[in-house]
Amino acid sequence: MNTHPCYAVMQRPLTVGILGGGVAGATVALRLADLRINTLLIEASNGLLNGPPVCHLHAGGNLYREISDQQCLTLLRQSIASVRAYPHSINHRPTVIATPVADQGDVNTLLARLKQVSQEYARLVAQDPANKVLGEPEDYYRLFSREQFMALAQRPLPKVAHSHEDWLIPLAHHIDVNSLKFPLILVQEYGWSLFRMAATATLALQNSPHCQLLLNTRATHVTPLNEGWQITSHSPTGSQTHQVDFLVNACGFRTGLVDDMAGFTRQRLVEYKAAYVTHWPSAGDWPEVIFHGPRGTPKGMAQLTPYPNDVFQLHGMTEHITLFKDGLVKSDASSAQPQLPRVYQEQIDHGWQQVDIEARTQGAIEHIARLIPRFASAKVAGKPLFGAQQIPGTDPSLRAADVSFEGAHYARVEIVKASSALTAADRIVTQLIEQSGIILPQLDNTNGSLPATLAITQRYSASEVEALALSLASTRGYPSALALIRDTLAK
Known part of the structure; x- marks a missing residue:
C-alpha cells in the first residue's frame, strides 16, 4: 500500500463532481486530486479561472475598514494557505x-x-x-x-x-x-496574479490521473440518487450523463442556478x-x-x-x-x-x-x-x-466565507475572496471523511490535519507557470504584464 501522506485509500470507489472551474471549483479539484480522490470538473467556458478580477491577496483584510477583526484574521490565515497552494502566483x-x-x-x-x-x-x-x-x-x-x-x-x-x-x-x-x-x-x-493561478491549476489538473476535466461543457440537470447525484451535461459533442457520489456546486455567481436545479433554497447576494x-x-x-x-x-x-x-x-x-x-x-x-x-x-x-x-x-x-x-x-x-461575485446571506460587507452543505452529498462553495477557496476545499474533504467512507491513513504531521501544501501544484517551475499564464492572458485579450513574474524582468 502506498503510504504517502497525500494518498487516499477508499473503502469503495468514489467520485466527486464539481460544477464550475473558477477559483473555487479549481481549488477544490486540486485538493481532491492531490489526495487521489477521483474528481470530475465541469466548466462551461474554454478555460479555468475565468471569473471576477483577482489582483490582491487580502492577507489581513486591510482594504476593508468596515469588516470585523475576526474576518481580517480569517483572511490572513486563508491567504497564507493559498500562497502555499498556488506557488509562483504572488506579486x-x-x-x-x-x-x-x-x-x-x-x-x-x-x-x-x-x-x-x-x-x-x-x-x-x-x-x-x-x-x-x-x-x-x-x-x-x-x-x-x-x-x-x-x-x-x-x-x-x-x-x-x-x-x-x-x-x-x-x-x-x-x-x-x-x-x-x-x-x-x-x-x-x-x-x-489571476493568470498565474489559472496556469497553475490548468497544468496540475490537466496532468492529473485523478481529475477528468471537461471544458466547454455545461451542466443542464442534476438529479439526486440514493447515494449521490446524476449530472446531465451538454458540450459541442452532445449530451452525456455522469454519476457522482458527492456534488460540489462551485458555479460562482451562478451558484443559485444549480441550487434551483437541485431543489435547495438559499439566500444570497450577487454583485x-x-x-x-x-x-x-x-x-x-x-x-x-x-x-x-x-x-x-x-x-x-x-x-x-x-x-x-x-x-x-x-x-x-x-x-x-x-x-x-x-x-x-x-x-x-x-x-x-x-x-x-x-x-x-x-x-x-x-x-x-x-x-x-x-x-x-x-x-x-x-x-x-x-x-x-x-x-x-x-x-x-x-x-x-x-464579473460578478456571490455573497452568501444578506450582508454585502461579508468578505470571509467558504462553504455550506445540504445533507451528506451536496456542498456549495460560496467564496467572496479567492483566498477562501482552499478553506472550502478542506471542509469538503472533512465532510467526505466523516460521511462518505474515505480513509486517509496518514495525514500530514500525524495529527489528523490535511497537508499544508498541495504536491500537485508544486511540480511546476516558475517559468512553466509564467509561460502558460502569458498564453492565457493573450488568448483572453489582456496585456502580458498581468501574467509576468515581476522578479524575472530586467531592471
Whole structure:
C-alpha cells in the first residue's frame, strides 16, 4: 500500500463532481486530486479561472475598514494557505493604506487591528516556518509619519525597491503631502496574479490521473440518487450523463442556478464589478496604493495596483467605476439565483462595447488623478477585468466565507475572496471523511490535519507557470504584464 501522506485509500470507489472551474471549483479539484480522490470538473467556458478580477491577496483584510477583526484574521490565515497552494502566483510588493484628508475616517483606528493581525502572523510562522510567505512577521506593517514621508520626497527614485522606504518614494514624488492624513501604513498585503493561478491549476489538473476535466461543457440537470447525484451535461459533442457520489456546486455567481436545479433554497447576494487596465509611464517600483473613501460615493475607495511594464489596474468604489447602478441584487422566494440587470448579464456573456471600455476606464483614471494628479496622463491599456461575485446571506460587507452543505452529498462553495477557496476545499474533504467512507491513513504531521501544501501544484517551475499564464492572458485579450513574474524582468 502506498503510504504517502497525500494518498487516499477508499473503502469503495468514489467520485466527486464539481460544477464550475473558477477559483473555487479549481481549488477544490486540486485538493481532491492531490489526495487521489477521483474528481470530475465541469466548466462551461474554454478555460479555468475565468471569473471576477483577482489582483490582491487580502492577507489581513486591510482594504476593508468596515469588516470585523475576526474576518481580517480569517483572511490572513486563508491567504497564507493559498500562497502555499498556488506557488509562483504572488506579486511581491507591499500595499500602502492612505486616508485622504477629505475622508472622515481616522487612520489610527486601524492600528489595533494591524497589531492583532501581525501577532497572529507571528504565531502562524512560529507554528510552521513554511507559513512565512509575507516576509518577516516583525515587518508585516510599518507606519510612516508626515515628516518621514516628506523626507522621502527629497530622495531620488531607486531603480529597484529594496526597503520599505524605497517602496514609498514613488508615491512621495507624486502626491501632495497635505492631501493625506498620517501615519501612512505600509503592509505586506501582496498582489495575486489571476493568470498565474489559472496556469497553475490548468497544468496540475490537466496532468492529473485523478481529475477528468471537461471544458466547454455545461451542466443542464442534476438529479439526486440514493447515494449521490446524476449530472446531465451538454458540450459541442452532445449530451452525456455522469454519476457522482458527492456534488460540489462551485458555479460562482451562478451558484443559485444549480441550487434551483437541485431543489435547495438559499439566500444570497450577487454583485457585478469591474477593474480597469491602464498604461502610465512612471519611474520606480510602485507599491499598491489604497486611498480609503466611503463606498458608493464619488469619493469611494481608490485602488492603484501596479504590474510590470508600467501597467496599472484600477478600482474605484463608485457606481461609475468598479460598482454599477443596480449591480447588487438579491435572491427571492422564487429562486436561489439573484437576477442581474440584462445589460450586465450581456456584458458577462458577450463582452464590453469599446465605448463603454473607454468611458469607464477614463473615469477610473480621473478617480486616481484626484489624488495623484500626474496619473491623468494614463491611457486605456485593454478591456476591463469584470464579473460578478456571490455573497452568501444578506450582508454585502461579508468578505470571509467558504462553504455550506445540504445533507451528506451536496456542498456549495460560496467564496467572496479567492483566498477562501482552499478553506472550502478542506471542509469538503472533512465532510467526505466523516460521511462518505474515505480513509486517509496518514495525514500530514500525524495529527489528523490535511497537508499544508498541495504536491500537485508544486511540480511546476516558475517559468512553466509564467509561460502558460502569458498564453492565457493573450488568448483572453489582456496585456502580458498581468501574467509576468515581476522578479524575472530586467531592471
